[in-house]
Amino acid sequence: MKSEDILRGLRDRDPRGIARAISLVEENDPLADEILSSLDDALVAEAMILGITGPPGAGKSTLTDRVIAKYRLKGKRVGVIAVDPSSPISGGALLGDRVRMMGHALDKDVVVRSMATRGRLGGLCAAAGAAMRILASSGCSVIIIETVGVGQSEMDIIRIADITALVLAPGLGDDIQAMKAGLLEVADILIVNKADCPGAEALAMDMESIAREGGSKEKDRAKVCMTVASEGKGIDELLAAIETVDASHRESGERRTRREKAYDLEVLEWALEMIKPSIIEKINTWNHDRKGAPRLQAAKLLGRECVRISE
Amino acid sequence: MPEQKKTHRVLIGKPGLDGHDRGAKFLARALRDAGFEVVYTGIRRTPEEIAAAAVQEDVSAVGLSLLSGAHMSLFPAVVQALKNAGAGDIPVLGGGIIPDEDIDLLKEAGISEVYTPGTPVEKIIAAFRSACEKQEARRT
Numbered sequence: 001m002k003s004e005d006i007l008r009g010l011r012d013r014d015p016r017g018i019a020r021a022i023s024l025v026e027e028n029d030p031l032a033d034e035i036l037s038s039l040d041d042a043l044v045a046e047a048m049i050l051g052i053t054g055p056p057g058a059g060k061s062t063l064t065d066r067v068i069a070k071y072r073l074k075g076k077r078v079g080v081i082a083v084d085p086s087s088p089i090s091g092g093a094l095l096g097d098r099v100r101m102m103g104h105a106l107d108k109d110v111v112v113r114s115m116a117t118r119g120r121l122g123g124l125c126a127a128a129g130a131a132m133r134i135l136a137s138s139g140c141s142v143i144i145i146e147t148v149g150v151g152q153s154e155m156d157i158i159r160i161a162d163i164t165a166l167v168l169a170p171g172l173g174d175d176i177q178a179m180k181a182g183l184l185e186v187a188d189i190l191i192v193n194k195a196d197c198p199g200a201e202a203l204a205m206d207m208e209s210i211a212r213e214g215g216s217k218e219k220d221r222a223k224v225c226m227t228v229a230s231e232g233k234g235i236d237e238l239l240a241a242i243e244t245v246d247a248s249h250r251e252s253g254e255r256r257t258r259r260e261k262a263y264d265l266e267v268l269e270w271a272l273e274m275i276k277p278s279i280i281e282k283i284n285t286w287n288h289d290r291k292g293a294p295r296l297q298a299a300k301l302l303g304r305e306c307v308r309i310s311e
Numbered sequence: 312m313p314e315q316k317k318t319h320r321v322l323i324g325k326p327g328l329d330g331h332d333r334g335a336k337f338l339a340r341a342l343r344d345a346g347f348e349v350v351y352t353g354i355r356r357t358p359e360e361i362a363a364a365a366v367q368e369d370v371s372a373v374g375l376s377l378l379s380g381a382h383m384s385l386f387p388a389v390v391q392a393l394k395n396a397g398a399g400d401i402p403v404l405g406g407g408i409i410p411d412e413d414i415d416l417l418k419e420a421g422i423s424e425v426y427t428p429g430t431p432v433e434k435i436i437a438a439f440r441s442a443c444e445k446q447e448a449r450r451t
């Protein structure tokens with residue numbers, strides 16, 4: 001496909017054009033700039049970005065499938081970015097989230113894209129932000145980003161999403177302990193999935209008590225929802241919780257604050273990404289003696305008199 | 312820094328009612344371990360669903376696995392569904408329990424490679440790599 005074809009495809013919501021556009025951005029193709037500058041900012045600003053995160057096997061993909069169906073009933077065009085980790089050894093990845101969403105495969109208004117992290121930590125791939133913009137620009141007014149989140153360090157999703165839901169399920173005990181301090185603090189909605197399984201009630205009570213620590217006012221606290229994704233139970237309540245959070249974020253200005261922060265952070269990351277090669281080039285060609293502490297060498301490399309990192 | 316090699320994206324699909332998914336999953340893992348990004352569709356998909364997924368995922372090749380004997384109708388149906396979706400350029404490879412006399416007929420019907428039990432996995436990976444490279448060069 002030529003660049004005009006891809007740009008036209010994007011405008012016309014042609015599935016192949018959208019898919020090629022995401023790939024070209026993911027591969028840092030020279031066409032990426034042209035694609036990204038052709039996007040519709042107003043649509044990007046209006047879309048609702050919902051992050052769904054949690055440990056493997058909690059039911060994120062099954063839940064995503066159900067949430068898609070509900071938004072389709074409301075007439076919304078839905079985009080999904082399903083992120084799975086790349087193998088650090090081979091660089092390959094098994095992208096299996098789509099298996100649970102194949103029921104929507106023939107619906108032209110459901111665009112599912114599987115992406116691998118490609119070596120990036122934090123559970124989100126570098127191109128997810130761009131993919132989100134491309135999907136929004138192609139008319140998706142709801143965009144769901146599914147990521148594996150198991151530890152405190154995996155908080156990237158929060159930065160890019162307007163609303164973050166953390167999915168837990170009974171029987172994943174240790175993971176939940178590890179997450180308490182991290183993701184639980186920033187999740188807007190705590191979903192206890194597999195409510196049909198033993199231990200769900202206790203987990204939900206645990207979540208309620210954690211949510212209560214989040215604030216004295218009801219509206220500042222994370223909402224707790226119980227679902228049986230495999231049977232489609234509790235999804236209406238989940239959508240209601242999403243709507244409540246969204247309305248309150250819009251009213252308080254939280255939605256705008258998050259968007260602005262996410263935007264600036266993405267700019268910072270791309271800026272760092274862009275200056276990195278020139279620094280690598282300097283290190284590779286620099287005739288230094290590899291003596292002394294590397295951080296002192298770094299200052300010298302950049303022509304600074306001393307190491308000053310935070311000011 | 313080494314020149315970054317392009318990551319190949321492929322889709323492994325199982326059309327029709329055949330529930331034998333060991334081979335498909337085995338192949339998906341083998342391709343992942345060889346550095347491919349592999350989208351798996353799960354069992355019991357229609358040719359149209361597989362084609363739509365291949366388009367949305369922008370894969371460079373589609374692999375179909377069938378052990379039930381329905382390959383003569385289902386493999387060409389996927390090729391046709393891809394054409395209908397404007398993606399007739401994406402190469403389709405196939406494998407599973409397929410009698411020798413069917414292989415040439417499948418190739419005439421647009422399946423680029425067909426592999427049966429006993430094929431070393433390295434050979435299959437090489438076939439996917441070469442199909443992806445050709446497709447990516449053509450597509451630019």
Ligand code: B12
Nearest residue numbers: 330331332333334374375376378379380405406407427428
């Ligand atoms: C294991 C097995 C099962 C398991 C399946 C488990 C599972 N989840 O996969 C169970 C017990 C459930 C089963 C059930 C049945 N089975 Co069965 N099963 C087998 C058996 C013994 C091995 C298949 C296998 O897993 N091989 C291991 C994998 C790794 O090999 P593979 O899939 O062939 O893949 C290799 C190649 O073919 C190739 N390849 C495969 N896919 C692809 C794709 C691409 C793109 C490429 C390039 C290459 C490629 O690469 C792989 C590596 O070399 C075969 C006999 C046999 N020797 O093959 C019968 C066999 C496939 N089964 C058969 C039958 C009839 C059935 C049943 C209908 C039996 C019944 N009456 O109930 C049911 C139907 C199940 C269903 N829902 O569809 C027949 C099919 C006959 C036919 N095609 O005409 C076979 C051939 C046995 C026979 N000789 O009669 N089966």
Ligand SMILES: Nc1nc2c(ncn2[C@@H]2O[C@H](COP(=O)(O)OP(=O)(O)O)[C@@H](O)[C@H]2O)c(=O)[nH]1
Nearest residue numbers: 056057058059060061062193194227228229230
């Ligand atoms: N019992 C039960 N199983 C579920 C439920 N939701 C999902 N599952 C199953 O849990 C497994 C993992 O689901 P999946 O959506 O792939 O989880 P993910 O890894 O978080 O995306 C699958 O076998 C699902 O069928 C549920 O509410 N109850």
Ligand SMILES: [Mg+2]
Nearest residue numbers: 060061096097
């Ligand atoms: Mg999943």
